[in-house]
Amino acid sequence: MGLSFKHKMRSMLYVLIGTAGTYSGICIYKGDETYYRKFLMPFVRVLNPETAHNLAVFASEYRLIPKSQYQDDSALNVKVFGKDFPNPVGIAAGFDKDGRSILGLKDIGFGFVEIGSVTPLPQSGNEKPRVFRLSQDMAVINRYGFNSEGHAEVLKRLENVRHNAEVPIVGVNLGKNKLSEDPIKDYVEGVQTFGTVSDYLVVNISSPNTPNLRSLQNKENLKQLLKAVVAARDSLNVNPKPPLLLKLAPDLSYEEKKDIAEVIKEKDCKVDGLIVCNTTVQRPSLNSDHKNEVGGLSGAPLRDMSTQMIMEMSLLTNGAVIIGVGGISTGKDAYEKIKAGASLVQIYSTLAFDGPPVVTRIKKELVDLLEKDGYKNISEAVGKSVKQ
Template sequence: MYRLLFAQVLRRYDAETVHHLTLRALRVLSVVPVVKRGLYRSLAPRDEALRVHAFGVHFPSPFGLAAGFDKDAACVEALAAFGFGHVEVGTVTAHAQPGNPKPRLFRLVTDRAIVNRMGFNNLGAQRMVRRLARPRSLPVVVGVNIGKTKVIPEELAARDYASAAARLAPFADYLVVNVSSPNTPGLRDLQAAELLRPLLTEVRRAAGRTPLLVKIAPDLADPAIDAVADLAVELGLAGVIATNTTIGREGLSKAESAGAAEAGGLSGRPLKSRSLEVLRRLRARVGDRLALVSVGGVEDLDDVWERLLAGATLVQGYTGMIYEGPLWAWRINRGLSRRLRRHGYSSVAEMVGRVT
């Protein structure tokens, strides 16, 4: 049903407009307790075998929603009700900012991909604090992805990140330092080890006991990936999220040449191979010393299964939901439960890293 709706209706409208309408609908759902709880009872993962314990946090399922969908923590309970094992909100910056000029979000339907140049549009850390501090009627694991405010110069980046981290840490199950978006000028330069070390050191101090992860780009050269992995271990981070969107355009069809020509980060199916490659490299480098969160090109159960076998503790998706609809996470969790039993595993933890 959703695929027909998408093909006949949704794809005809501006992508960002549809996104905002979806968020509004989810926000309405979030304040209707009967419907929200009914969905949660029907769709949320309940199989004990799916539960994952990572960096001191209990996840009801290894499959969660990546940052970028709910930038301002407007509808985390509704998203959990649809079956996501965790919801990563943001990217949020210390100060509110409008992001880049519109249009800035483009579908590449043939390739099941998206190009975005949103530019960290968000209401700011303090607004998110007020939302996350509200009592919840549903259990939901919330990660908070933080980025650099655009107007802040590079030499003050660490202080800017730390400011957001200090405010949000008490309300987050984990924090993520995003230094890998291609849509904030100069941001990816912060992935260089000599700049990343002082930044992560200051943010980790600000985060206190809240687990801290770092999110990297798929466009990093292999030696740079190794350097970030080594640094994460050295600093005692909780994990690495791999990967963000790519500035590359390899593997796109000619039918999507107009969308491919747009500046911004590419997500979805074309990122699948590189994201898996980066995951395998990280696993070979750090083993189980860090939690690895795999995101990029995750579309279905087979992708989630492959990432877990390759060493991911958790798996995230976003673009796949645009093309698969609101029952996407529920279908993946149901399929994962069945496949675990078919292969003789009693838990997700048993299969992580079995094939590298």
């Protein structure tokens, strides 16, 4: 009797495990957002944040996450930098630092992928722990410090993926080595290395986790830097030349923003667009543990700060092309940035809380908002809050 009862209980347990596994597999295949948000992502968040990040990169690299079944609505198709984006929602730099997950990220539904930041020489970044979840605030603090495999390794990976017909629009975010004595040289090398294999390049001088990096945003430093990287880009033996973007910090004063707007209007310093914005060192009212950790804050607390800065930079630059990033987790968040002047948007932190299905949800909500306001295409909404 005892053995029979144990056998029955074991069999029942196997059935339950099998049923749960089958149900989970179906939910993952369908991209069931409720399942991800209520069951799978809370389970993932049991892991150390950096371990969870590495797991997500691994799953994307080997394309273990099923492809999104959502077909992008034509209202989301947009042309920027002379390139046709299937939708305006991209993945921000920082997720795929070394170009491992480009095809897997396209599977999820991103309209474009930005890799990096990539430094000339390999470097390990700051000591661990260096990334912290603030679950109560839907936010993340990181101080990775440009951990990178370096130009050579990332270039080989990008050259290999370029042969794949499925490759999306790819931007490369350039950084400097922590101990570099000549940061301008680092960025020029980045332009020369990736200029022929990327769809756009980003000069990232706004991370708070590399000493003295943000000082390159100062007017005179910025002039020297941009003259060098623009000249390097213009001398590339490729046509068309890759667009060059500048990524800014949200912690700039209004006068500093005005200075930047003036510099990028100069002929020798003229970039093709801005990414607004990077993480913040400010600490608005937060409720989570780790709220006082050193590093850059991203996620929901950055949302309004980012949107306001997009509007300011759009006005100061007379409508420069802007990629808006910071605190986006809904279609409404993305739409507000688009109406503030962003032609494209990027997400990152929300993936840690909502998982891959958030990409499809944002796109669906964007389509609904466009239809509600009578726009036939996303480009018609760009900057509407600024122009009113």
